[in-house]
Amino acid sequence: MSSNGIPENGTAHDAADVPVEVTPTGSIRRPKAQGLAKGENVPGVAKVDPILIADNITRRFGGLTAVDVDHVEVPRGVITALIGPNGAGKTTLFNLLCGFDKPNSGTWSFDGKSLSGIPSFKVARMGQVRTFQLTKALSLLTVLENMKLGATSQKGEKLWASVIPAIWRKQDNEIEEKAQGLLARFKLDAKAEDYAASLSGGQRKLLEMARALMSDPTLVMLDEPMAGVNPALTESLLDHILDLKDLGMTVLFVEHDMHMVRHIADWVIVMAEGRIVAEGPPETVMHDQAVIDAYLGSHQDVDLGVVTGRVEGELDASAEELLEEIKEAEEASIADAEEGK
Ligand SMILES: Nc1ncnc2c1ncn2[C@@H]1O[C@H](COP(=O)(O)OP(=O)(O)OP(=O)(O)O)[C@@H](O)[C@H]1O
Numbered sequence: 001m002s003s004n005g006i007p008e009n010g011t012a013h014d015a016a017d018v019p020v021e022v023t024p025t026g027s028i029r030r031p032k033a034q035g036l037a038k039g040e041n042v043p044g045v046a047k048v049d050p051i052l053i054a055d056n057i058t059r060r061f062g063g064l065t066a067v068d069v070d071h072v073e074v075p076r077g078v079i080t081a082l083i084g085p086n087g088a089g090k091t092t093l094f095n096l097l098c099g100f101d102k103p104n105s106g107t108w109s110f111d112g113k114s115l116s117g118i119p120s121f122k123v124a125r126m127g128q129v130r131t132f133q134l135t136k137a138l139s140l141l142t143v144l145e146n147m148k149l150g151a152t153s154q155k156g157e158k159l160w161a162s163v164i165p166a167i168w169r170k171q172d173n174e175i176e177e178k179a180q181g182l183l184a185r186f187k188l189d190a191k192a193e194d195y196a197a198s199l200s201g202g203q204r205k206l207l208e209m210a211r212a213l214m215s216d217p218t219l220v221m222l223d224e225p226m227a228g229v230n231p232a233l234t235e236s237l238l239d240h241i242l243d244l245k246d247l248g249m250t251v252l253f254v255e256h257d258m259h260m261v262r263h264i265a266d267w268v269i270v271m272a273e274g275r276i277v278a279e280g281p282p283e284t285v286m287h288d289q290a291v292i293d294a295y296l297g298s299h300q301d302v303d304l305g306v307v308t309g310r311v312e313g314e315l316d317a318s319a320e321e322l323l324e325e326i327k328e329a330e331e332a333s334i335a336d337a338e339e340g341k
């Protein structure tokens with residue numbers, strides 16, 4: 001075993017197949033969750049223990065319907081990936097669920113409480129936080145100051161407390177201690193006093209994630225956490241996301257990297273043209289015809305008939321890539337079956 005907890009002759013991806021994995025910090029990785037859905041894996045399937053439930057959500061921009069979701073449930077305490085081609089409506093759905101945008105119709109609830117019409121700052125206080133596809137770290141604040149902004153319900157913000165310095169000073173110390181602890185966990189402690197502007201793209205993603213944790217969330221929503229991240233940092237980001245689950249949080253993330261989705265997601269929800277078109281565990285959902293169809297968005301030139309073997313024909317590079325992705329998913333599910341999982 002190497003120092004980062006991944007078997008020496010293996011990769012981060014192989015590690016997903018090991019039921020119990022010991023992390024660099026010595027904690028035990030929770031294996032992939034099974035039995036999350038109440039019935040057959042169809043779009044909108046009810047979950048045994050949902051944390052987020054949405055109904056009839058639509059969002060139109062002019063003549064374009066960006067989101068049109070009949071029903072979706074996000075399972076609690078596990079990692080769910082929201083995937084789909086560019087423009088599928090993933091970010092728009094995130095914005096709606098977090099109160100950053102208002103839908104044309106729909107109702108949704110988080111932990112049993114209705115969130116319809118609740119603004120984003122209140123949603124965050126209720127325990128649901130998100131990060132952005134394009135990072136929102138404030139460049140002209142230091143890394144530590146960015147972290148402190150992530151803390152919710154600071155007593156110093158209340159009038160009665162602001163006249164009693166002892167109260168806010170004590171709380172400010174607590175917040176700073178928590179921020180420093182999180183920065184250390186994300187290996188950003190040496191940068192605490194630097195301007196966020198000086199961080200690399202990957203470090204900004206780490207900062208955004210660390211800042212989201214300042215409010216002790218129950219649901220963490222990550223919009224493309226890996227986008228623009230240097231490969232040297234992706235493994236550590238993966239570990240941090242798995243850590244969130246190990247710590248009991250629920251994670252919902254948008255990602256285009258299918259390797260990552262297969263590696264860390266317990267459940268996958270697929271969107272295309274604003275709708276949920278498929279749902280299921282990663283090893284089965286990747287075989288779904290709707291998923292293959294949805295991904296034609298990013299594999300424009302692929303003849304589906306050729307890919308699925310219905311039609312004889314030449315496979316181009318994009319089709320080969322798609323086939324490779326499907327083959328890997330198959331191999332992973334065979335390996336899982338052989339291990340008796
Ligand atoms: N503010 C807006 N005004 C007009 N159209 C918008 C707006 N935001 C999103 N759209 C459109 O809504 C659709 C869904 O966009 P969205 O950003 O949600 O997709 P996405 O699945 O996150 O895509 P990507 O994978 O590229 O991030 C797209 O057609 C997009 O152009």
Ligand SMILES: [Mg+2]
Pocket residue numbers: 090091092133
């Ligand atoms: Mg997006």
